[in-house]
Amino acid sequence: MDKYLQLGAVIMASIAAVSDLRRRRIPNFLTYTGFLLALTGRSIFLGWSGLKSGLFGALVAGGVFGLLFLFGAMGGGDVKLMGAVGAWMGASDAAVTLIAVSIAGGFIAFAYLLFGFCKSLRANISVAGRGGMLSADGALTSANGSATTVPFGLAIAIGTFVCAGNAFLRR
Numbered sequence: 263m264d265k266y267l268q269l270g271a272v273i274m275a276s277i278a279a280v281s282d283l284r285r286r287r288i289p290n291f292l293t294y295t296g297f298l299l300a301l302t303g304r305s306i307f308l309g310w311s312g313l314k315s316g317l318f319g320a321l322v323a324g325g326v327f328g329l330l331f332l333f334g335a336m337g338g339g340d341v342k343l344m345g346a347v348g349a350w351m352g353a354s355d356a357a358v359t360l361i362a363v364s365i366a367g368g369f370i371a372f373a374y375l376l377f378g379f380c381k382s383l384r385a386n387i388s389v390a391g392r393g394g395m396l397s398a399d400g401a402l403t404s405a406n407g408s409a410t411t412v413p414f415g416l417a418i419a420i421g422t423f424v425c426a427g428n429a430f431l432r433r
Contacts, residue, residue, distance in 0.1 A: 264312075264352055267303050268426040270296070271350030271359075275419040278343050282415030288339030293346045300349035316349040319356035323348025326360055340414045347422050355425055363421030370420075371412050 274296040278288045297320065304312035324345025330336035344363070348356040 264308065264354075265426070265429040267300070267307065268351055268355070268422075268429055270300060270303065271347045271422050272419075272426045274350065275343065275347055275415070275422040278339075279413070279416045279419035282339070282413040286411070286413060288337075288343050288415050290339075290342065293339065293342035296346040297342075297349050300346060304349070304352070312352070315352040315354065318353040319348035319351050320345045321348070322353065322356045323351070323360055336414065337411075340418065343415060343418055347418060351422070351425065355429065358428075359421055359425040361421075362424045363418050366420040366424070367412070367414055367417035370414075370417050374412050 274292060278292055281292070282288050300320075301313060301316045304316040308315070324341055327336050327341040327344040331338060331341045344360075347359060351359050
Protein backbone atom coordinates (compact mmCIF):
# COMPACT_ATOMS: atom_id res chain seq x y z
CA MET A 263 0.00 0.00 0.00
CA ASP A 264 2.92 2.31 0.72
CA LYS A 265 3.94 2.48 -2.93
CA TYR A 266 0.42 3.51 -3.96
CA LEU A 267 0.52 6.39 -1.48
CA GLN A 268 3.72 7.55 -3.17
CA LEU A 269 1.69 8.22 -6.30
CA GLY A 270 0.15 11.09 -4.33
CA ALA A 271 3.63 12.56 -3.93
CA VAL A 272 4.28 12.26 -7.67
CA ILE A 273 1.00 13.96 -8.57
CA MET A 274 1.46 16.76 -6.05
CA ALA A 275 5.11 17.36 -7.00
CA SER A 276 4.24 17.38 -10.70
CA ILE A 277 1.58 20.05 -10.21
CA ALA A 278 4.03 22.07 -8.10
CA ALA A 279 6.73 21.77 -10.78
CA VAL A 280 4.41 23.18 -13.43
CA SER A 281 3.46 26.05 -11.12
CA ASP A 282 7.09 26.72 -10.24
CA LEU A 283 8.12 26.77 -13.90
CA ARG A 284 5.26 29.07 -14.92
CA ARG A 285 4.97 31.46 -12.00
CA ARG A 286 8.06 30.77 -9.89
CA ARG A 287 5.73 30.00 -6.98
CA ILE A 288 4.51 26.85 -5.31
CA PRO A 289 1.00 27.48 -3.93
CA ASN A 290 0.44 27.04 -0.20
CA PHE A 291 -2.91 25.47 -0.96
CA LEU A 292 -1.15 22.64 -2.81
CA THR A 293 1.48 21.94 -0.17
CA TYR A 294 -0.80 22.17 2.86
CA THR A 295 -3.53 20.10 1.23
CA GLY A 296 -0.98 17.56 0.03
CA PHE A 297 0.49 17.28 3.51
CA LEU A 298 -2.91 16.72 5.13
CA LEU A 299 -3.96 14.21 2.46
CA ALA A 300 -0.71 12.31 2.91
CA LEU A 301 -1.13 12.00 6.66
CA THR A 302 -4.81 11.13 6.31
CA GLY A 303 -4.13 8.47 3.69
CA ARG A 304 -1.28 6.97 5.70
CA SER A 305 -3.51 6.88 8.80
CA ILE A 306 -6.41 5.22 6.99
CA PHE A 307 -4.41 2.62 5.07
CA LEU A 308 -1.47 1.97 7.40
CA GLY A 309 -2.74 2.96 10.84
CA TRP A 310 -0.65 4.61 13.54
CA SER A 311 2.60 3.32 12.09
CA GLY A 312 1.72 4.95 8.76
CA LEU A 313 0.95 8.25 10.46
CA LYS A 314 4.23 8.14 12.40
CA SER A 315 6.15 7.26 9.24
CA GLY A 316 4.54 10.16 7.36
CA LEU A 317 5.32 12.64 10.14
CA PHE A 318 8.92 11.45 10.38
CA GLY A 319 9.31 11.59 6.58
CA ALA A 320 7.99 15.17 6.59
CA LEU A 321 10.34 16.08 9.42
CA VAL A 322 13.38 14.62 7.67
CA ALA A 323 12.67 15.99 4.19
CA GLY A 324 11.25 19.32 5.29
CA GLY A 325 13.88 19.72 8.00
CA VAL A 326 16.82 19.45 5.62
CA PHE A 327 15.25 21.94 3.23
CA GLY A 328 14.33 24.14 6.20
CA LEU A 329 18.00 24.41 7.11
CA LEU A 330 18.80 25.37 3.53
CA PHE A 331 16.03 27.98 3.71
CA LEU A 332 17.62 29.51 6.82
CA PHE A 333 20.84 30.01 4.85
CA GLY A 334 18.96 31.56 1.93
CA ALA A 335 19.61 28.65 -0.42
CA MET A 336 15.99 27.52 -0.77
CA GLY A 337 12.57 29.12 -1.06
CA GLY A 338 9.78 28.65 1.45
CA GLY A 339 7.54 26.90 -1.07
CA ASP A 340 10.28 24.37 -1.75
CA VAL A 341 10.54 23.62 1.98
CA LYS A 342 6.80 23.07 2.32
CA LEU A 343 6.66 20.97 -0.84
CA MET A 344 9.53 18.78 0.31
CA GLY A 345 7.86 18.32 3.71
CA ALA A 346 4.64 17.24 2.01
CA VAL A 347 6.55 14.90 -0.31
CA GLY A 348 8.28 13.42 2.73
CA ALA A 349 4.87 12.80 4.32
CA TRP A 350 3.68 10.95 1.21
CA MET A 351 6.91 8.97 0.83
CA GLY A 352 7.20 7.94 4.46
CA ALA A 353 10.21 7.64 6.70
CA SER A 354 11.81 4.75 4.83
CA ASP A 355 11.95 6.59 1.50
CA ALA A 356 12.28 10.23 2.57
CA ALA A 357 16.09 10.18 2.77
CA VAL A 358 16.43 8.44 -0.59
CA THR A 359 14.06 10.97 -2.10
CA LEU A 360 16.19 13.79 -0.67
CA ILE A 361 19.24 12.35 -2.39
CA ALA A 362 17.42 11.95 -5.71
CA VAL A 363 16.04 15.49 -5.48
CA SER A 364 19.50 16.86 -4.73
CA ILE A 365 21.01 15.09 -7.72
CA ALA A 366 18.20 16.30 -9.99
CA GLY A 367 18.65 19.83 -8.63
CA GLY A 368 22.35 19.69 -9.39
CA PHE A 369 21.71 18.67 -12.98
CA ILE A 370 19.08 21.38 -13.44
CA ALA A 371 21.38 24.04 -11.96
CA PHE A 372 24.19 22.89 -14.26
CA ALA A 373 21.84 23.09 -17.25
CA TYR A 374 20.84 26.62 -16.24
CA LEU A 375 24.51 27.57 -16.06
CA LEU A 376 25.40 25.89 -19.32
CA PHE A 377 22.49 27.08 -21.43
CA GLY A 378 22.21 30.45 -19.76
CA PHE A 379 25.87 31.34 -20.17
CA CYS A 380 25.57 32.95 -23.60
CA LYS A 381 22.32 34.62 -22.62
CA SER A 382 24.00 36.01 -19.50
CA LEU A 383 26.88 37.41 -21.49
CA ARG A 384 24.53 39.22 -23.84
CA ALA A 385 22.32 40.35 -20.97
CA ASN A 386 25.33 41.50 -18.96
CA ILE A 387 26.18 44.02 -21.61
CA SER A 388 22.56 45.15 -21.80
CA VAL A 389 21.96 45.22 -18.03
CA ALA A 390 25.22 47.07 -17.37
CA GLY A 391 24.04 49.74 -19.74
CA ARG A 392 20.85 50.12 -17.69
CA GLY A 393 22.52 50.26 -14.27
CA GLY A 394 22.61 46.54 -13.40
CA MET A 395 25.65 44.45 -12.48
CA LEU A 396 26.98 40.98 -11.75
CA SER A 397 26.81 40.14 -8.06
CA ALA A 398 29.71 38.69 -6.08
CA ASP A 399 28.32 35.16 -6.41
CA GLY A 400 28.06 35.47 -10.19
CA ALA A 401 24.29 35.86 -10.40
CA LEU A 402 23.13 38.36 -12.95
CA THR A 403 21.17 41.07 -11.20
CA SER A 404 19.11 43.68 -12.93
CA ALA A 405 18.78 47.30 -11.98
CA ASN A 406 15.84 46.41 -9.71
CA GLY A 407 17.93 43.80 -7.82
CA SER A 408 16.30 40.59 -9.07
CA ALA A 409 18.56 37.59 -9.74
CA THR A 410 18.22 34.47 -11.87
CA THR A 411 16.97 31.52 -9.79
CA VAL A 412 16.43 27.83 -10.43
CA PRO A 413 12.84 26.52 -10.11
CA PHE A 414 13.60 23.77 -7.58
CA GLY A 415 10.04 22.43 -7.73
CA LEU A 416 11.07 20.70 -10.95
CA ALA A 417 13.96 18.95 -9.18
CA ILE A 418 11.60 17.85 -6.40
CA ALA A 419 9.19 16.40 -8.97
CA ILE A 420 11.95 14.55 -10.83
CA GLY A 421 13.48 13.11 -7.65
CA THR A 422 10.06 12.07 -6.35
CA PHE A 423 9.17 10.42 -9.65
CA VAL A 424 12.44 8.47 -9.66
CA CYS A 425 11.99 7.22 -6.09
CA ALA A 426 8.32 6.34 -6.47
CA GLY A 427 9.04 4.58 -9.76
CA ASN A 428 11.80 2.64 -8.05
CA ALA A 429 9.32 1.59 -5.34
CA PHE A 430 7.05 0.09 -8.00
CA LEU A 431 9.94 -1.75 -9.62
CA ARG A 432 11.42 -3.25 -6.45
CA ARG A 433 8.26 -4.54 -4.78
